[in-house]
Amino acid sequence: MKRPSVRPSVRPSVRPSVRPSVRPSVRPSVRPSVRPSSVRPSVRPSRPSSSVRPSVRPSVVRPSVRPSVRPSVRPSVRPSVRRPCPSVRRRPSVPDGQIRLLDGGYYYGRVEIYHDRRWGTVCDDSWGLQDANVVCRQLGFPSAVAAHTDAYYGQGTGPILLDDVQCEGYETRLEYCPSGGWYTHNCDHQEDAGVECSNDFYMTTPFPWGIDGDVRLMGGLRSNEGRVEIYYYGTWYTVCDDSWDNADATVVCRQLGYFDPAQAVGGAYFGFGFGDILLDDVECYGWESTLLDCPNAGLFQHNCWNSQEAGVICGNEEYGRVRLVGGSVPTEGRVEIFNNNEWGTICDDLWQREDAEVICRQLGYSDVDEYFLDQAYFGEGYGPIMERLSCDGDEAHWQQCSYSGWNTPYCEHYEDVGVRCLAGVEGDVRLRNGYSRGSSYEGRVELFYDGGWYTVCDDGWDTADATVVCRQLGFKGSAEALDSAYFGAGSDPIILDDVNCGGWESTLLECPSSGLFVHNCQHTEDAGVRCSSDEDGDARLIGGLSQYEGRVEVLYDGKWNTICDDSWDTRDASVICRQLGYEGTDAVFGNAYFGPGRGDILMDEVKCTGDESTLLDCPSDGFYIHNCDHSEDSGVRCLHNGKD
Missing domain, CATH: 3.10.250.10 (SRCR-like domain)
Incomplete structure (x- = not known):
């Protein structure tokens, strides 16, 4: 978004008259001095490049004093960066510059920033989409959908910490953006800024559940591998690969419940993450309980780019397996997950369709038939109980979802949840990513063919095409055709383009088109529909x-x-x-x-x-x-x- 070089010359009368009416047309070339002192070196050490990924990352030379075998006696002196008692998971203090969203939802709300041991709001003067993009990326979302002004999400109560924020869009944290400075403003809380972030992919900050120091693996093809992400005060962050080796990977894998061996990989082998990097120069011995227990350069202290994010490949693939038990056919039953060498169940608290979709997908089924079979519908299970599994619905396996923990005191086995999955029939359609969570009447159109779900291009997409989709899904009312990835971009291949239904067809596959997988489209052109019963009072x-x-x-x-x-x-x-x-x-x-x-x-x-x-x-x-x-x-x- 191009910002105007000149601000309106007349401001509301309640503003001080000393405020300049014209903003400089040229941004300062030097970033504000408030940016943390950890400046990147002007010359970065060269990294080896190759068009072929090595199957094993070249080993990193460790100091010779590091033991290759776990010592029988732990060092009597622990590094100063380690926490005083690794056996106790303590909640770290809030980092300066941390962002949160209030009075909205998990991806939208009033922007508040932490500074000088207190939370405060941001004034909406000059607030735009570039500023909102920085906020959303800092929180782990890919981008912003909207930047809101005039206390759109209600007025805050603390101090107003920033005004005249002027992000360029490349910054990783809001505090790095040019502004009027901390506490410098001419605003009141009627001008509190807000954002709405894009939430149409797996969430790196899905819900404020978790314990600081928790880790997860993202971007892998299997549940036992991926980019290492670590939870810290409400947000998931990545780890730099400087000094990253198998001892560090061992701690991550053991923390997730896998057994040896563990392999360390770097160079963003599993793709780039979003947001900031939390740890650099991690130097685990291999016996630590969590990655946060390992010596490191300090929280948010690094000289890395996202192209240097660390990953791991853990040894025991049994962990995380899913099965359905107690059903009359293989596609239904009580959901059980293999964890810590035993099978456990899932509590029905907050269980919803998106969670069931991930379970069915991990089992190889195409979709969900019935998802809220609660209260031990398929009988009570045994072993540990997982509480509050919360998925977005697009994850490949449940480990990419958030959950509040195992064996909490709030669930019993009479609350074990079950599902009934669909094996899928060629030509079936489904709607994904509607604005109402779990909605069945609107969303991106996806079509089942040859064992997979695929999207449809919006070239020629109109009401007649939408009518066929809605009728196929059982809706009898009107249908609205939506284009330009209105419900977010899909990720699987595009199966149809130039669809030209007459409106009377039984399925979308019966409509004329350019042919299966023949198109000139991108996922920014994914088609969607909104179906209606057309009955006032629904x-x-x-x-x-x-x-x-x-x-x-x-x-x-x-x-x-x-x-x-x-x-x-x-x-x-x-x-x-x-x-x-x-x-x-x-x-x-x-x-x-x-x-x-x-x-x-x-x-x-x-x-x-x-x-x-x-x-x-x-x-x-x-x-x-x-x-x-x-x-x-x-x-x-x-x-x-x-x-x-």
Whole structure:
């Protein structure tokens, strides 16, 4: 985004008059002095290059004093960079410059930055997409979708730490961007800046669950290999490959539950990560409990690029295997995962379709038939229990998802979850990455063929094509055709281009096209659809962590609208929950608890008796008559099988 060289000469009267009306048209060529003192060397040591990856990374020479065999007696003096008690997992202090998003969701919200031992907000003067891109990349997302101003996600309460942020877009942290300086501003919290990040790929920061020092492997073809990422204060970071060797890899693999041998690889062998690099010059002995216990150059102290990220290949591929137990056919059963030399189960807390999709995909099935078979539907299992598995749905295996841990005190085996997977029929279609998490009525179109799912190019994509897709999925109403990767870009090959349906075909494969896998497209042209039943009064829940909670939205006059929370109570919520097929209401929410909606507010002062068929049947002030904004959107949590 090109920034204007001249700022508006007239600002609101509440601003100090001493503020210059014209911004310099040329950015300073020198970065602000507040950037950390760890400056990269002007000349980097040359690295060997080769067009062929070595099967084993050349060994790195270690100091001769490093023992090749674990010493029988540990050194009496530990390096000063090590934590005082490696047997205790302590929460490190917040790093200066850390970013968080508040009053939104895990990928959108008000921007807050940590400085001088306190959290503060950022003023929206000059705030644009380049600034938002830096924030999102720092949090582990690939890019930003939108930069928001005017306290779009509500007003903060702490100090305003930055103003006039002017990122170029290449910075890895917001604090590195030119700005007016810490605490220098002429703003109030009505101008707090916000962002919305792209979330259409595996999340490097999916949810704030985890323990500082946890590691995971990303980018590998199998679950026992990948780029090393380490969790630190709410964000996943990568590790530089300087001094990276098999002793360091051994610690990572053992931390993940694998046995020896462990192989270290570098040079971003498993692809580049996103965000900052946490560790450099890691010097493990091999007996440490976690990678954070190993001597290193210090947190965020490095002279590396993302092309130097470290990876590992662990030895025991048995870890992480998935199986279905207790079903009448191979495609169904209780989900069990092999962990630490024994089979364990998954608790049904927060279990949803995206989690089941990953399990079925890892087992080689094409899709999910039924995913919420909870309360030990296929019988109670044995062994450890995993809690709160949370996947985005695009992961290749469950290790790329987040989860809160094993053997927590909140789950028992009567909560073991099960799934029923689909083997797939050639020509099946599915919708992916809809804006409503787990939504089945909108998304990127994918078609099953020869054992795989493939996307469709949007050349010639129109309503007739969308109608065939929606009818194939069981929708009887209208269909909207969406192009230009509206629901995010896919990753698998493109199977169809120049689709030209008449609208009467039974499946998308029956429509004329340029031929299978014949196209001139990229995934930025992936086609999508939005299906509708075209029935006023239909309801849906948006923004929740499960399919039975979220912001209430009601279909009226062909569009989805929110409901104001004035007078919102359990009788109103019970109408929504019953309409959606749930047994009752667990909780009601106001103040945009599940995030603010968009579009119109349909109803205010809703006063249901609880017996109505739809919310439209309830008394209210009238359609589109209200004194609300989206900070007052209502929400519900429904009861599912008698429990929330």
